Amino acid sequence: MPRGGGLMAPGARLLFLLAVWTLAALARHGTGKAGDGGWQRPGPAVLAEEQRCAVERRADLSYSEFVQHYAFSRPVILQGLTDNSRFRALCSRERLLASFGDSVVRLSTANTYSYRKVDLPFQEYVEHLLYPQDPTSLGNDTLYFFGDNNFSEWASLFQHYSPPPFSLLGTTTAYSFGIAGAGSGVPFHWHGPGFSEVIYGRKRWFLYPPEKTPEFHPNKTTLAWLQDMYPTLAPSARPLECTVQAGEVLYFPDRWWHATLNLDTSVFISTFLS
Ligand SMILES: *[C@@H]1O[C@H](CO)[C@@H](O)[C@H](O)[C@H]1NC(C)=O
Numbered sequence: 092m093p094r095g096g097g098l099m100a101p102g103a104r105l106l107f108l109l110a111v112w113t114l115a116a117l118a119r120h121g122t123g124k125a126g127d128g129g130w131q132r133p134g135p136a137v138l139a140e141e142q143r144c145a146v147e148r149r150a151d152l153s154y155s156e157f158v159q160h161y162a163f164s165r166p167v168i169l170q171g172l173t174d175n176s177r178f179r180a181l182c183s184r185e186r187l188l189a190s191f192g193d194s195v196v197r198l199s200t201a202n203t204y205s206y207r208k209v210d211l212p213f214q215e216y217v218e219h220l221l222y223p224q225d226p227t228s229l230g231n232d233t234l235y236f237f238g239d240n241n242f243s244e245w246a247s248l249f250q251h252y253s254p255p256p257f258s259l260l261g262t263t264t265a266y267s268f269g270i271a272g273a274g275s276g277v278p279f280h281w282h283g284p285g286f287s288e289v290i291y292g293r294k295r296w297f298l299y300p301p302e303k304t305p306e307f308h309p310n311k312t313t314l315a316w317l318q319d320m321y322p323t324l325a326p327s328a329r330p331l332e333c334t335v336q337a338g339e340v341l342y343f344p345d346r347w348w349h350a351t352l353n354l355d356t357s358v359f360i361s362t363f364l365s
Pocket residue numbers: 229231232310
């Protein structure tokens with residue numbers, strides 16, 4: 092698969108950014124829809140450009156195909172692996188607030204190296220911090236709910252999650268659950284292999300193989316990188332990119348660089364293999 096298959100003309104990129112930002116601005120004022128778990132707000136239609144994808148999508152992939160073609164070599168988006176409809180229903184805004192509104196969650200700053208942590212009741216996070224990303228604010232000043240989950244307190248939720256049924260020899264699995272606003276995301280970083288499933292919303296991924304360290308500022312948001320750095324990249328320096336839809340799972344191999352951008356308010360869960 093050629094790298095950079097999801098290129099956009101500079102004009103298209105600007106449109107895409109404007110759309111993300113318009114979507115984010117509208118999200119402040121809209122009202123939720125039941126089908127989206129109450130997390131999404133009405134916004135403009137998805138732009139065609141943003142649907143471009145340079146990561147393969149595979150439905151009903153077998154374990155041996157996964158190991159042979161992807162596990163150690165490249166990312167892939169998996170469809171139809173598990174049925175998480177029950178888990179999805181439990182992750183609606185209303186259900187989560189009713190079950191876990193009072194529990195304290197640990198938020199992290201959305202930058203690359205130094206993660207400041209802040210503890211806050213879940214309800215306060217949802218009501219006061221889950222707003223669209225301000226494109227001018229810094230990642231190290233942006234609080235994001237992802238990981239640091241209290242698995243004993245939230246056991247009644249996580250017991251209903253079916254992770255992708257592919258593990259790798261000698262690895263154990265660990266979950267990271269999160270909810271984040273439109274336009275938010277984590278800037279480039281890498282770690283061990285794993286899966287990331289979108290429960291509600293859409294998440295755009297930007298990926299580079301381990302030997303291709305991207306240029307980025309560790310304290311700037313993905314949105315700022317997309318706005319400032321991406322348009323300056325030579326075609327050969329562009330990442331692999333794709334938008335993962337609700338119900339899909341992206342697999343990232345060991346040590347692949349990646350940055351994420353939530354196109355809507357997103358609920359997501361990663362399964363790390365380490
Ligand atoms: C965030 O990072 C910027 C630039 O890297 C720095 O100037 C600023 O002090 C940092 N903010 C906090 C709260 O640490």
